[in-house]
Amino acid sequence: MASYSAEDDFDFNPFYHSLQSTIFFVPRHSSKGMCAFKREHICNNFLRLINSEYLTTDKQGSGKVSFGGRNLETKEGFPETRNAEILAEETGYNENSRQFRILLLDKPLLGPVSYLVMQEAERKICIFLKNYMILKGFIEDAAQKLNHIYSETYQAFQSHLRLSILQDHRALSNIALSLESFILHCVHDKVSPVLHNQCDTKNSEIVAKLDEIREIPRDILGLRSVLTECSLKSAVSEAMKLSDGVTPVQKMLCIKSIMDKITESVDAFLLSRQGNTQMDDFCLTSDDYIPLLIVVLAEARPNHLASEIFFIEHFHWSENTKDNLEFSFVSLQASVHYILDLDLQKLRSQMKSNSEDVHLPATPSVAMATAASPPKSRRDKRLDRINRMLDKTNRELSLMKMEIGSTQASNGQTSVRGDPILGDFFSSLQGDNLPSCFGKQS
Amino acid sequence: MASSGGHTFKVVLLGEGAVGKTSLLLRFVENKFNDKHLTTLQASFLNKKMNIGGKRVNLAIWDTAGQERFHALGPIYYRDSNGAVLVYDITDEDSFLKVKNWVKELRKMLGNEISLCIVGNKVDLENDRHISVQDAESYAASVGARHYHTSAKLNKGIEEMFLDLSKSMLEQSNTHSAASGGSSAPGSRGGSTRRQVVTIVDDDDRPERRGCCSSS
Numbered sequence: 001m002a003s004y005s006a007e008d009d010f011d012f013n014p015f016y017h018s019l020q021s022t023i024f025f026v027p028r029h030s031s032k033g034m035c036a037f038k039r040e041h042i043c044n045n046f047l048r049l050i051n052s053e054y055l056t057t058d059k060q061g062s063g064k065v066s067f068g069g070r071n072l073e074t075k076e077g078f079p080e081t082r083n084a085e086i087l088a089e090e091t092g093y094n095e096n097s098r099q100f101r102i103l104l105l106d107k108p109l110l111g112p113v114s115y116l117v118m119q120e121a122e123r124k125i126c127i128f129l130k131n132y133m134i135l136k137g138f139i140e141d142a143a144q145k146l147n148h149i150y151s152e153t154y155q156a157f158q159s160h161l162r163l164s165i166l167q168d169h170r171a172l173s174n175i176a177l178s179l180e181s182f183i184l185h186c187v188h189d190k191v192s193p194v195l196h197n198q199c200d201t202k203n204s205e206i207v208a209k210l211d212e213i214r215e216i217p218r219d220i221l222g223l224r225s226v227l228t229e230c231s232l233k234s235a236v237s238e239a240m241k242l243s244d245g246v247t248p249v250q251k252m253l254c255i256k257s258i259m260d261k262i263t264e265s266v267d268a269f270l271l272s273r274q275g276n277t278q279m280d281d282f283c284l285t286s287d288d289y290i291p292l293l294i295v296v297l298a299e300a301r302p303n304h305l306a307s308e309i310f311f312i313e314h315f316h317w318s319e320n321t322k323d324n325l326e327f328s329f330v331s332l333q334a335s336v337h338y339i340l341d342l343d344l345q346k347l348r349s350q351m352k353s354n355s356e357d358v359h360l361p362a363t364p365s366v367a368m369a370t371a372a373s374p375p376k377s378r379r380d381k382r383l384d385r386i387n388r389m390l391d392k393t394n395r396e397l398s399l400m401k402m403e404i405g406s407t408q409a410s411n412g413q414t415s416v417r418g419d420p421i422l423g424d425f426f427s428s429l430q431g432d433n434l435p436s437c438f439g440k441q442s
Numbered sequence: 443m444a445s446s447g448g449h450t451f452k453v454v455l456l457g458e459g460a461v462g463k464t465s466l467l468l469r470f471v472e473n474k475f476n477d478k479h480l481t482t483l484q485a486s487f488l489n490k491k492m493n494i495g496g497k498r499v500n501l502a503i504w505d506t507a508g509q510e511r512f513h514a515l516g517p518i519y520y521r522d523s524n525g526a527v528l529v530y531d532i533t534d535e536d537s538f539l540k541v542k543n544w545v546k547e548l549r550k551m552l553g554n555e556i557s558l559c560i561v562g563n564k565v566d567l568e569n570d571r572h573i574s575v576q577d578a579e580s581y582a583a584s585v586g587a588r589h590y591h592t593s594a595k596l597n598k599g600i601e602e603m604f605l606d607l608s609k610s611m612l613e614q615s616n617t618h619s620a621a622s623g624g625s626s627a628p629g630s631r632g633g634s635t636r637r638q639v640v641t642i643v644d645d646d647d648r649p650e651r652r653g654c655c656s657s658s
Contacts, residue, residue: 169448222509222511259484263484282483283464283468283483283485284483284485284486285463285464285485285486285505285507285508286486286505286506286507286512286519287459287507287508287509287512290507290512322450322451322452322502322522324487324489327487327502327504330504330518330519331486333518334507334512334515334518334519337514337515337518338512338515341514
């Protein structure tokens with residue numbers, strides 16, 4: 001039960017001060033909806049006694065109120081039935097010395113629209129929390145249910161907004177984000193455990209992969225050679241905070257912050273190595289961010305990465321899909337997909353072959369080259385084409401030699417180096433040890 | 443999405459590694475090419491605001507990873523795109539083949555709602571051209587895309603390409619709004635399943651896979 005306190009004295013009540021004339025009801029100072037009263041709200045707080053019924057003094061005069069003991073209840077003419085408790089009573093006199101009563105109520109009879117809309121949203125969320133059971137495997141249904149509450153509340157807001165606000169995308173976006181965050185704050189404790197439970201296997205799979213990735217050198221993971229020694233500590237500590245956020249927006253801001261810290265770390269690292277000509281025009285592209293994010297995740301080892309992604313995918317309803325926050329989230333998604341698809345066995349083989357053939361130009365397999373080589377330049381591609389041509393020529397030559405050898409054998413001849421049958425050119429080629437494969441040069 | 447009389451369009455840059463996607467983006471947004479920067483540039487997501495025929499257009503340009511090993515991640519990036527700039531290097535046949543693959547994939551996944559621009563970059567290396575102008579233009583026309591020649595180095599053709607793409611997306615947006623009887627309520631995604639990820643596998647015959655975090 002609400003109780004009267006010193007703070008509720010009319011001397012400190014802005015509603016009381018704003019009226020200056022005859023007052024009937026005054027909502028307490030700390031009650032919700034105290035701010036931003038419109039004229040119609042004020043009129044609804046004045047009552048006249050007409051034919052033994054108390055009616056509000058607004059132009060329509062349709063609001064009816066009934067008294068019962070220390071309570072007051074709104075009847076016909078109000079958008080909702082509301083029970084208000086009378087906390088205190090004072091007597092007032094108008095200019096003609098006519099007496100009137102001032103009642104202090106624990107809440108306004110008619111609050112601002114936002115208050116009513118939010119009250120309705122709260123009611124629906126309470127029902128969800130009390131009655132809705134979230135089962136493992138059915139969390140998408142819970143997301144839909146909450147999305148429904150979100151959509152209804154958002155539409156209710158929209159129907160009461162001024163045209164200028166309706167045309168202001170940023171204002172609408174802020175309303176939508178606040179509403180989404182409000183709902184998800186309320187349901188976090190109910191949704192979160194089931195979400196983690198549902199994504200448990202995938203979370204463990206990612207953590208296991210990250211543990212293995214930590215052992216792989218950065219250059220093998222695809223980082224540009226100039227960045228292999230870059231410290232990413234600040235981004236790692238940011239990534240460790242990913243689970244701290246309660247709402248999708250908080251988590252997305254955290255992901256954006258990880259990306260920003262990566263950029264800052266690279267920037268600081270390159271500055272510390274000034275003088276290297278490679279660094280003058282350095283741009284971080286998506287080709288860089290994905291391996292950098294993988295390195296950060298491997299260091300931070302977040303336990304619920306799959307849950308976090310699932311949560312944002314299914315519970316973030318409000319924001320548009322084109323901004324920087326979304327791009328950061330998509331980069332994280334892409335990195336996690338890449339982590340899950342990564343063939344660690346191949347990377348380990350590459351590590352091994354790299355350590356064995358330090359002094360020899362390696363001839364990587366196609367898969368290995370695909371896994372770790374940087375994008376090929378035009379020069380590389382030309383070299384590849386030349387290599388392929390030489391390879392083809394080499395194979396044709398071997399075939400020719402085999403055919404000639406078999407012909408000679410059938411003729412009882414022995415193959416001798418510098419056989420005049422082949423001519424000078426092919427004879428000299430016979431003596432050359434053309435490499436069987438030229439590999440990819442970069 | 444229209445907002446306060448303006449439109450925000452998502453444009454995705456696709457193409458093989460080293461064809462000049464990032465250079466095009468930086469040239470268009472920041473008018474830079476191989477410039478010396480004071481700080482490291484985050485060149486994967488940039489915004490560019492334009493005024494076209496009295497309409498405010500905001501291009502949110504997403505530069506994607508070009509390396510072959512990241513190809514399967516493409517759908518995560520191009521989802522919900524209004525436009526795509528498919529870049530090839532005029533001196534590199536392979537890069538043009540990659541563009542053809544991207545076109546095929548985009549049409550399959552996003553249909554005709556996405557505006558496509560095929561861009562032959564590095565026209566400053568005209569003497570080394572491997573893709574004929576006629577081949578490229580006839581291919582673009584055959585897939586309902588526009589074709590442009592650009593040089594990030596010489597700052598040639600880039601502004602024109604992005605301007606035409608923006609006009610095309612505006613037209614597409616107007617057609618879509620007219621067909622749907624007005625835009626959807628701002629601030630609403632309209633459903634939670636839109637964000638789920640579908641990854642493309644290179645082999646056309648193999649079935650599509652759901653994202654790592656999708657439950658089904």
